[in-house]
Amino acid sequence: YGVTVSNSPQSLNITDNDEATLSISNASIIEGNSGNTTLSFNVTLDKATGSDFTVNYSTADGTAKAGDNDYIAKTSTLDFSGTQAETKTIEITIKGDRKIEKDETFTLSLTGHNFNNTLSIPVGGASAIGTIQNDDSALIHITSKDGSETGPSAASFIFRFPQGVSVDEPTRIEYALSGAAQSGLDYTGSQTGTVVIPANTDSVVLSLPVIADQVAEDTESVIITTGIVTSTYGVSVDNPVASLNIYDKDQAM
Numbered sequence: 521y522g523v524t525v526s527n528s529p530q531s532l533n534i535t536d537n538d539e540a541t542l543s544i545s546n547a548s549i550i551e552g553n554s555g556n557t558t559l560s561f562n563v564t565l566d567k568a569t570g571s572d573f574t575v576n577y578s579t580a581d582g583t584a585k586a587g588d589n590d591y592i593a594k595t596s597t598l599d600f601s602g603t604q605a606e607t608k609t610i611e612i613t614i615k616g617d618r619k620i621e622k623d624e625t626f627t628l629s630l631t632g633h634n635f636n637n638t639l640s641i642p643v644g645g646a647s648a649i650g651t652i653q654n655d656d657s658a659l660i661h662i663t664s665k666d667g668s669e670t671g672p673s674a675a676s677f678i679f680r681f682p683q684g685v686s687v688d689e690p691t692r693i694e695y696a697l698s699g700a701a702q703s704g705l706d707y708t709g710s711q712t713g714t715v716v717i718p719a720n721t722d723s724v725v726l727s728l729p730v731i732a733d734q735v736a737e738d739t740e741s742v743i744i745t746t747g748i749v750t751s752t753y754g755v756s757v758d759n760p761v762a763s764l765n766i767y768d769k770d771q772a773m
Contacts, residue, residue: 539567540565540566540567540568540569541565541566541567542563542564542565542566542575542630542633542646543563543564543566544561544562544563544564544610544628544630544646544647544648545561545562545563545564545648546561546648546649546650546651547559547560547561547562547648547649547650547651548650548651548652548653549614549650549651549652549653550653550655551614551616551617551652551653551654551655551656552614552616552655553616553617553618553655553656554616554617554618555615555616556613556614556615556616557613557614557616558611558612558613558614559591559611559612559613559614559650559652560609560610560611560612561609561610561611561612561628561648561650562607562608562609563575563577563598563607563608563609563610563630564605564606564607565600565602565603565604565605565606565607566604566605567604568602568603568604569600569602569635570602571602571635572599572600572601572602573600573602573633573634573635574597574598574599574600574633574634575597575598575600575630575632575633575634576595576596576597576630576631576632576633576634577594577595577596577597577598577610577628577629577630577631578593578594578595578596578628578629578631579591579593579594579595579612579626579627579628579629579650580626580627580628580629581593581626582624582625582626582627582649583622583624583625583626584624584625584626584650584652585624586626589615589617590614590615590624590626590652591612591613591614591615591626591650591652592612592613592615594610594612594613596610598610610628612628612650614652617656618656618684618685618686619656619685619686619687619688619720620654620656620657620658620685620686620687620688620753620755621654621656621687621688622654622688622752623651623652623653623654624651624652624654625649625650625651625652626649626650626652627647627648627649627650628647628648628649628650629646629647629648630646630647656685657753657754657755658681658682658685658687658755659682659755659756659757659758660679660680660681660691660693660717660749660755660756660757660758661679661680661682661757661758661759662677662678662679662680662744662746662757662759662760662762663677663678663680663762664676664677664678664762664763664764665678665764666764666765666766666767667707667728667730667764667765667766667767668730668766668767668769669730669731669732669733669766669767669768669769670732670767670769671730671732672729672730672731672732672769673730674727674728674729674730675707675727675728675730675742675764675765675766676725676726676727676728676764677725677726677728677744677762677764678723678724678725678726679693679715679717679723679724679725679726679757680722680723681717681722681723683722684722685722686719686720686721686722687717687719687720687751687753687755688719688720689719689751689752690716690717690718690719691716691717691749691750691751691755692714692715692716692749692750692751693714693715693716693717693746693747693748693749693750693757694712694713694714694746694747694748694749695712695713695714695715695726695744695745695746695747696711696712696744696745696747697709697710697711697712697728697742697743697744697745698711698742698743698745699740699741699742699743699763700738700740700741701740701741701742701766704731705731705733706730706731706733706740706766707728707729707730707731707742707766708728708729708731709726709727709728709729726744728742730766732769735768737768738768739765739766739767739768740765740766740768741763741764741765741766742763742764742765742766743761743762743763744761744762744763745760745761746760746761
């Protein structure tokens with residue numbers, strides 16, 4: 521019969537109904553007191569894709585701030601070969617300090633991919649949380665400076681964190697004064713009160729101006745006893761009782 525095919529060859533498409541998913545894990549690390557550490561996030565492809573592709577990612581501040589030297593912000597790419605259960609690692613640099621603060625977080629997000637096929641790769645669990653765990657703690661130590669009627673020279677108590685340590689919120693310390701020296705006669709200052717170490721500083725001074733009089737008297741002491749310390753972080757005073765002396769300038773004739 522001489523039958524022929526007029527439009528040969530022909531082609532067709534087979535539409536794939538499989539989807540591969542990328543997921544990213546949360547991660548946490550202890551901050552450290554100095555230097556840098558590395559926080560690692562795992563990004564996993566659950567199914568094979570048949571060809572390689574690239575995924576974009578970037579960090580974003582939360583309570584952790586790149587500008588405050590908590591971590592180093594990063595925007596970059598990951599290269600996948602497309603094999604099933606393939607896992608790649610994103611490394612973010614964490615910067616240690618001696619600031620007493622709450623645990624802080626930032627976000628790491630997968631922001632897109634460059635897959636050179638018709639297969640869709642939905643990005644499941646496209647964001648992860650990085651947690652920087654605070655490991656700092658400190659005791660406040662009280663030192664003193666004696667006062668003198670000569671001048672007169674003020675006496676003082678100094679409340680101080682260890683060198684390099686600070687707190688991201690005010691620290692309040694209640695106190696009471698006692699001793700042979702008397703407020704209003706030998707020095708100026710309330711016998712009870714509260715001193716505050718401001719946020720992000722390491723010390724505060726309680727100054728007791730000395731009152732010069734014409735009375736010949738012995739060297740007299742001022743004793744400070746601390747009470748409640750108000751702090752989110754459980755800060756305490758390692759020497760809750762301290763003392764200083766006020767020296768007299770007068771001599772009996």
